[in-house]
Amino acid sequence: MSSYYTPSSILTDAQKTPLTFDLLLPHLSPLNNSTPITPGTRLDLPLWLAEMLAVSKPAGPGSASLATLDMPAALGGKVMNALRADPKSVDVRAQAQWFYGLGERMLELFEEEEVVEVLTETFKARALEIADKAQNTRTVQQGDGSSDFMNTLDEDERQRKYSEQPTMAAIP
Numbered sequence: 001m002s003s004y005y006t007p008s009s010i011l012t013d014a015q016k017t018p019l020t021f022d023l024l025l026p027h028l029s030p031l032n033n034s035t036p037i038t039p040g041t042r043l044d045l046p047l048w049l050a051e052m053l054a055v056s057k058p059a060g061p062g063s064a065s066l067a068t069l070d071m072p073a074a075l076g077g078k079v080m081n082a083l084r085a086d087p088k089s090v091d092v093r094a095q096a097q098w099f100y101g102l103g104e105r106m107l108e109l110f111e112e113e114e115v116v117e118v119l120t121e122t123f124k125a126r127a128l129e130i131a132d133k134a135q136n137t138r139t140v141q142q143g144d145g146s147s148d149f150m151n152t153l154d155e156d157e158r159q160r161k162y163s164e165q166p167t168m169a170a171i172p
Contacts, residue, residue: 008101008155008156011098011101012047012098012104014047015047015098016044017045017047017050017070019068020040021037021038021067022064022067022068023064023066023067024036042070050067050069051069054066054069069109071106074095074096074099075106075115079095080115080118083119084118087121088126088149091152092122092126092152092154092157093153093154099156100123100154100157101156103115130157
């Protein structure tokens with residue numbers, strides 16, 4: 001991500017991520033019900049809010065953290081296994097509209113070398129497929145099933161110009 005004020009950065013930070021509360025918050029409840037938030041309550045919140053709650057600690061000596069940020073399902077084990085098997089067959093847009101941006105932001109918070117490797121290889125494989133489809137427009141127009149792949153692209157893949165060098169931070 002380049003700057004926080006770019007639309008893609010703002011939209012990436014708005015994606016939902018799971019957060020598990022570690023403390024009782026008796027005067028705070030989710031909007032959909034009136035029960036207080038208890039330890040173990042899990043909510044899907046926008047990434048920017050979940051990150052702030054995860055790094056916040058209440059005042060007082062020896063106090064526990066307010067909440068724990070969890071890895072979103074879009075970057076979970078099932079998706080990582082599917083990406084390892086065949087990156088071009090996974091609908092990354094269905095996982096997260098800004099899939100690579102979400103991965104990049106989560107990797108700023110978690111040290112997951114395996115996720116870095118899988119996302120890097122996925123990005124490269126899919127970029128080659130996109131470039132191939134861009135060069136061979138005749139087969140795309142004749143309906144060789146390319147539109148199925150093109151519908152699985154996340155927003156970064158749709159907007160990125162592959163004639164330039166990829167700028168994903170996780171790529172070495």
